[in-house]
Amino acid sequence: MKEKVLIVPCSGIGKSLGSVAREGAYVVTEELCPGRTQLMPLALLVLGDKETQIELSSAGAIAIDGCVRACAAKVVEGAGGRVAHGLQVLDVCRRHPDLKPSGISELDESGHKLAHALAEEVKELVDNMRGEVSHA
Amino acid sequence: MPELPKKKVGLIACSGEEIPEGTITRLAVRQVLESLRPEQTVTICLPLFLAGGEGDRAFARFHPTITVDGCAKRCAARSTEMYSGKPAVSMVVGDSVPANSAGLGSARRLSATGMQVVREIADQIARHVDRLLDLKWDRRSGQPLASSLPQEESRTRQAACSCGFGIPVQTLQVAGREVTLIALPLIFAQFREAGKLPSDSTKTELMQAVKICNPVPSEEEAAYAQAIMQEYAAFCRGSN
Numbered sequence: 387m388k389e390k391v392l393i394v395p396c397s398g399i400g401k402s403l404g405s406v407a408r409e410g411a412y413v414v415t416e417e418l419c420p421g422r423t424q425l426m427p428l429a430l431l432v433l434g435d436k437e438t439q440i441e442l443s444s445a446g447a448i449a450i451d452g453c454v455r456a457c458a459a460k461v462v463e464g465a466g467g468r469v470a471h472g473l474q475v476l477d478v479c480r481r482h483p484d485l486k487p488s489g490i491s492e493l494d495e496s497g498h499k500l501a502h503a504l505a506e507e508v509k510e511l512v513d514n515m516r517g518e519v520s521h522a
Numbered sequence: 523m524p525e526l527p528k529k530k531v532g533l534i535a536c537s538g539e540e541i542p543e544g545t546i547t548r549l550a551v552r553q554v555l556e557s558l559r560p561e562q563t564v565t566i567c568l569p570l571f572l573a574g575g576e577g578d579r580a581f582a583r584f585h586p587t588i589t590v591d592g593c594a595k596r597c598a599a600r601s602t603e604m605y606s607g608k609p610a611v612s613m614v615v616g617d618s619v620p621a622n623s624a625g626l627g628s629a630r631r632l633s634a635t636g637m638q639v640v641r642e643i644a645d646q647i648a649r650h651v652d653r654l655l656d657l658k659w660d661r662r663s664g665q666p667l668a669s670s671l672p673q674e675e676s677r678t679r680q681a682a683c684s685c686g687f688g689i690p691v692q693t694l695q696v697a698g699r700e701v702t703l704i705a706l707p708l709i710f711a712q713f714r715e716a717g718k719l720p721s722d723s724t725k726t727e728l729m730q731a732v733k734i735c736n737p738v739p740s741e742e743e744a745a746y747a748q749a750i751m752q753e754y755a756a757f758c759r760g761s762n
Contacts, residue, residue, distance in 0.1 A: 395539060396567070396569070397537040397539065397568060397569060398567050399535055399537055399548055399551060399565055399567055400565060400567065404567070408539060412629075425539055426540075427538045427539045427540050427544065428539075428568070428569045429536045429538050429544075429568055429569075429597035429598065429601070430538075430595070431569075432568055432569050432571060432572050433595065433597040433600055433604075435595065435597075455570065455573060455574065456573065457569035457570060457573040457574075458569070460572065460573035461573055464573075490552060491548075491549050491552045491553070
């Protein structure tokens with residue numbers, strides 16, 4: 387059985403793009419790739435939780451960051467994990483200039499659309515990492 | 523002595539994305555930042571303690587901090603203490619809700635019960651904020667009593683996030699080694715703005731201000747004072 391791909395979203399609390407990263411991660415792990423992906427909370431890695439570090443060392447991770455400080459990618463690498471792909475929500479934003487997300491606790495419609503666009507990009511990466519052909 | 527950087531309470535949520543209690547921490551903190559105590563609180567994302575710089579790690583040394591965790595692992599409290607400073611208050615959502623969290627909804631979407639817990643936790647955080655700032659409220663107007671407000675300007679602002687602008691720090695050479703002092707650029711700017719030129723009396727005041735935010739070993743106080751005054755003199759020359 388193939389290892390699940392770890393999805394590590396930024397745990398941003400101060401900006402809409404952090405919420406988009408988190409919502410996108412939920413869309414991937416719950417709707418688009420359930421059973422093939424696993425959500426990994428960043429807080430456990432910050433703490434240095436051993437169990438989480440072992441999980442991290444056995445699978446590739448996709449880090450989704452909400453801002454240029456790239457906490458998710460940096461913390462995964464710092465915990466000994468392998469960032470197979472690091473995504474910036476800002477880059478997804480640039481590819482969808484019509485979507486201008488707002489809201490943090492509750493994303494607006496634009497934010498949810500952007501989260502789905504992000505999730506589709508992540509799904510393609512997951513397919514590639516697992517050697518599965520993506521039929522668009 | 524000039525006013526030091528504004529005293530606010532720092533809020534740090536674990537934000538654990540895999541359990542509903544983690545979502546409760548995040549939403550409760552946002553509620554305090556956005557509506558309950560917007561003028562008195564500031565936040566930072568927990569991972570910045572690892573991914574950020576010295577200014578980010580200075581957060582809990584600079585602000586009295588309340589950590590809010592979703593489970594008994596207490597990632598926010600323990601990480602904050604490990605990398606930044608001991609939290610003034612450490613809360614765990616599980617202490618306030620029944621052991622069975624099934625009724626809270628999912629991590630992605632909380633139920634009505636989950637949202638009720640968000641409000642309860644937010645209220646608890648707000649009460650801790652008031653206590654830490656010694657803030658008293660006028661029950662009729664619903665506004666803080668002016669006499670109990672921290673010494674700071676009141677202005678319209680959005681819920682504050684420290685991401686991207688951690689506490690400013692400055693690194694000096696003290697007795698042949700590098701020492702990073704938090705808030706030093708702010709202190710310099712405030713002294714300069716108050717028209718305090720480098721002098722012996724300014725040195726005493728500067729050291730008092732520096733020591734509020736930074737530990738200064740008593741045996742090295744003279745070396746710190748010398749280094750700080752040299753930097754302050756250079757700062758004043760540069761801002762002329």
